[in-house]
Amino acid sequence: xxxxxxxxxxxxxxxxxxQLSQYKKDPTNKPLTTKQGLxxxxxxxxxxxGERGATLLEDFLLREKISSFDHExxxxxxxxxxxxxxxxxxxxxxxxxEYTKAGIFNDTSRKTPVFVRFxxxxxxxxxxxxxxxxxxxxxxxYTDEGTWDLVGNNMPIFFIQxxxxxxxxxxxxxxxxxxxxxxxxxxxxxxxxxxxxxTETLHNHIWxxxxxxxxxxxxxxxxxxxxxxxxxNDKGEAHFVKFHWKPLLGIHSVTWDEALKINGADPDFHRxxxxxxxxxxxxxxxxxxxxxxxxxxxxxxxxxxLDPTKLIPEEMVPVQTVGKMTLNxxxxxxxxxxxxxAFLPGHIVPGLDFTNDPLLQGxxxxxxxxxxxxxxxxxxxxxxxxxSVAETHNNQRDGHMxxxxxxxxxxxxxxxxxxxxxxxxxxxxxxFDSYEERIDAKKVRTRSESFSDHFSQxxxxxxxxxxxxxxxxxxxxxxxLGKCTYDSVKSRMLWVINxxxxxxAQKVAEGLGMEVPAKIEQPINQAIGADADVKKHQPxxxxxxxxxxxxxxxxxTKFDSIATRKVAVLVADGFSSKDYEKVINSxxxxxxxxxxxxxxxxxxxxxxxxxxxxxxxxxTTESVLFDAVYVPGGKxxxxxxxxxxxxxxxxxxxxxxxxxxxxxxxxxxxxxxxVIKAFKDDKAVxxxxxxxxxxxxxxxxxxxxxxxxxxxVAV
Ligand code: HDE
Numbered sequence: 001x002x003x004x005x006x007x008x009x010x011x012x013x014x015x016x017x018x019q020l021s022q023y024k025k026d027p028t029n030k031p032l033t034t035k036q037g038l039x040x041x042x043x044x045x046x047x048x049x050g051e052r053g054a055t056l057l058e059d060f061l062l063r064e065k066i067s068s069f070d071h072e073x074x075x076x077x078x079x080x081x082x083x084x085x086x087x088x089x090x091x092x093x094x095x096x097x098e099y100t101k102a103g104i105f106n107d108t109s110r111k112t113p114v115f116v117r118f119x120x121x122x123x124x125x126x127x128x129x130x131x132x133x134x135x136x137x138x139x140x141x142y143t144d145e146g147t148w149d150l151v152g153n154n155m156p157i158f159f160i161q162x163x164x165x166x167x168x169x170x171x172x173x174x175x176x177x178x179x180x181x182x183x184x185x186x187x188x189x190x191x192x193x194x195x196x197x198x199t200e201t202l203h204n205h206i207w208x209x210x211x212x213x214x215x216x217x218x219x220x221x222x223x224x225x226x227x228x229x230x231x232x233n234d235k236g237e238a239h240f241v242k243f244h245w246k247p248l249l250g251i252h253s254v255t256w257d258e259a260l261k262i263n264g265a266d267p268d269f270h271r272x273x274x275x276x277x278x279x280x281x282x283x284x285x286x287x288x289x290x291x292x293x294x295x296x297x298x299x300x301x302x303x304x305x306l307d308p309t310k311l312i313p314e315e316m317v318p319v320q321t322v323g324k325m326t327l328n329x330x331x332x333x334x335x336x337x338x339x340x341x342a343f344l345p346g347h348i349v350p351g352l353d354f355t356n357d358p359l360l361q362g363x364x365x366x367x368x369x370x371x372x373x374x375x376x377x378x379x380x381x382x383x384x385x386x387x388s389v390a391e392t393h394n395n396q397r398d399g400h401m402x403x404x405x406x407x408x409x410x411x412x413x414x415x416x417x418x419x420x421x422x423x424x425x426x427x428x429x430x431x432f433d434s435y436e437e438r439i440d441a442k443k444v445r446t447r448s449e450s451f452s453d454h455f456s457q458x459x460x461x462x463x464x465x466x467x468x469x470x471x472x473x474x475x476x477x478x479x480x481l482g483k484c485t486y487d488s489v490k491s492r493m494l495w496v497i498n499x500x501x502x503x504x505a506q507k508v509a510e511g512l513g514m515e516v517p518a519k520i521e522q523p524i525n526q527a528i529g530a531d532a533d534v535k536k537h538q539p540x541x542x543x544x545x546x547x548x549x550x551x552x553x554x555x556x557t558k559f560d561s562i563a564t565r566k567v568a569v570l571v572a573d574g575f576s577s578k579d580y581e582k583v584i585n586s587x588x589x590x591x592x593x594x595x596x597x598x599x600x601x602x603x604x605x606x607x608x609x610x611x612x613x614x615x616x617x618x619x620t621t622e623s624v625l626f627d628a629v630y631v632p633g634g635k636x637x638x639x640x641x642x643x644x645x646x647x648x649x650x651x652x653x654x655x656x657x658x659x660x661x662x663x664x665x666x667x668x669x670x671x672x673x674x675v676i677k678a679f680k681d682d683k684a685v686x687x688x689x690x691x692x693x694x695x696x697x698x699x700x701x702x703x704x705x706x707x708x709x710x711x712x713v714a715v
Pocket of ligand 1: 077078079080083117118119135136137138151152153158162163164166224225226227308341342343359360362363366367368370371
């Protein structure tokens with residue numbers, strides 16, 4: 001397949017890339033050495049007393065090699081262990097000095113280097129990419145004023161309201177402790193035991209039941225900072241701000257049946273997809289959007305801005321687009337960069353500040369703490385990927401793996417021996433100052449009553465979805481609860497879902513073969529202290545302050561591009577080069593990736609006798625790895641395809657997953673061997689139609705109108 005021309009990767013063009021290049025090592029034409037620089041003559045045999053003799057303790061070459069190997073692993077992240085990263089750049093469209101004095105939001109000539117790490121939450125480092133889960137979306141901005149980390153997710157809300165509940169949440173979703181099952185899956189008793197008792201989780205939970213939890217690509221999902229943060233201008237005035245990343249390719253997902261199959265066919269599906277797109281020069285892009293609320297409007301909403309289980313509907317506060325992020329460079333080394341990168345919500349820059357969101361407050365402690373056990377030293381910010389591009393000088397000293405050599409006699413402040421250096425800076429010179437928020441309160445261990453509306457926003461989300469999206473949510477609840485074994489847990493969940501939407505609860509109950517209970521025995525929300533007034537903290541009746549928020553539905557995303565869409569072209573020797581070229585010309589010029597899938601590897605010959613390299617032999621691939629399928633004509637080719645059952649399965653499965661399918665001339669004979677034969681008038685099936693129509697259907701991502709018949713296809 002011809003690759004689109006590679007754009008400039010930006011290597012060496014940013015301060016961060018220049019800084020990183022000092023640490024890079026290239027072994028080309030270099031001798032193998034020990035860690036102390038000794039040239040090595042034999043790395044295959046240990047030192048022995050005699051040819052068949054015992055190995056000698058003296059063998060420092062063996063000891064160094066094995067010992068280094070023994071310590072290769074560091075503890076995986078307790079959450080977000082599985083991740084993929086990329087370098088890129090952030091560019092500002094328009095300065096916003098009225099909101100913030102942050103340099104990154106005031107200078108449109110800056111190209112701020114970034115490193116982004118995407119992740120799943122619950123699974124281990126080697127777990128499959130298509131788990132039903134929240135995706136982490138963490139961005140490190142290497143700004144001139146210091147590093148800013150926006151450590152967000154692909155969903156705009158979180159499960160819990162107070163950091164104190166985080167270990168409970170994570171322990172409930174992680175594999176059950178007695179037998180370490182299930183891996184990277186929320187569909188088990190302990191998670192639903194927790195969720196059904198902790199109704200603040202419902203909003204994030206219903207997002208996880210939606211297609212947002214099974215993205216088609218990391219490049220096709222939104223990102224959110226979740227918490228309300230603050231932006232501060234140079235007059236010291238503050239606005240609340242919510243951060244949004246909007247993917248230029250739109251928000252698209254796979255179906256659950258596909259997700260399950262992708263996890264077997266290519267567990268690295270998302271990681272590979274991100275890598276391949278960047279290598280092909282098709283750089284993923286997101287626009288940064290802001291929802292800004294003047295400090296004075298803090299209490300104007302039907303929910304609390306400090307409650308991280310609530311979003312601000314875009315229809316109530318529009319998202320202003322202020323800049324664009326482009327990921328244009330793959331890491332050189334997974335461990336050195338993607339594994340060792342350390343994000344801290346506490347990494348902010350002047351012009352930005354925190355709020356009292358009790359979840360955010362706890363995060364400000366957790367991330368530094370976790371790096372100490374994960375990376376092993378207070379010097380983790382000196383690791384190249386974490387190193388600030390702004391110069392750093394302070395009196396913090398020593399510790400494991402100190403990489404710098406701080407000069408001078410003094411390591412304290414104030415000092416006169418060191419000339420008072422490193423010296424303090426004035427705020428006008430760019431020093432950080434915290435927003436002066438007035439706090440005058442009693443010290444209490446409790447939850448604000450303004451956080452107790454747990455049902456309104458899950459209901460708003462569900463109401464805002466298209467019918468096909470709602471059907472996916474119902475199927476997801478049914479699947480997840482179907483995997484639970486405690487009837488008490490399932491029944492409590494049905495009661496809880498019933499508070500969101502009665503028809504939804506009914507549908508799930510039917511799937512489980514259970515009844516929706518009219519009431520439950522215990523109070524549901526136990527996420528408060530034993531002495532608290534339990535009644536006071538029960539979730540309130542759901543409100544309806546907005547009937548629908550169209551921005552929440554993937555049916556209203558972008559459908560204009562086919563860039564990076566993978567199209568399988570099913571061929572054998574003798575396929576029609578005329579058919580093939582017509583389609584390839586029309587799709588590849590828009591950045592789609594056509595891949596030849598043939599009965600065998602190597603080459604296939606077209607009807608003109610030319611060799612074409614096969615991208616995948618049919619026994620090594622599956623239709624779930626593609627977005628669309630095309631069968632060109634060619635008598636000999638199609639005769640061969642018809643004989644191989646896997647090609648029929650391939651097409652049936654693509655049809656089941658509502659994908660665009662096209663065939664020309666004899667290609668129709670293969671279609672006639674599949675279920676598609678009965679659905680040739682389907683709006684995403686094209687027999688001898690124009691390549692443009694096929695293109696438009698691929699841009700539509702899926703034909704969800706096909707869903708009802710597609711579900712009946714047994715593959
Ligand atoms: Fe995290 N989270 N988190 N989290 N989180 C971590 O930090 C934590 C929360 C998020 O690619 C850990 O370096 C607490 C919300 C991402 O390296 C840990 C609480 C959001 C990543 C941690 C939260 C996130 C993490 C594990 C509740 C979205 C991956 C490794 C108070 C706004 C970053 C690490 C990467 C990682 C703690 C809640 C996003 C243990 C205590 C809310 C994207 O420190």
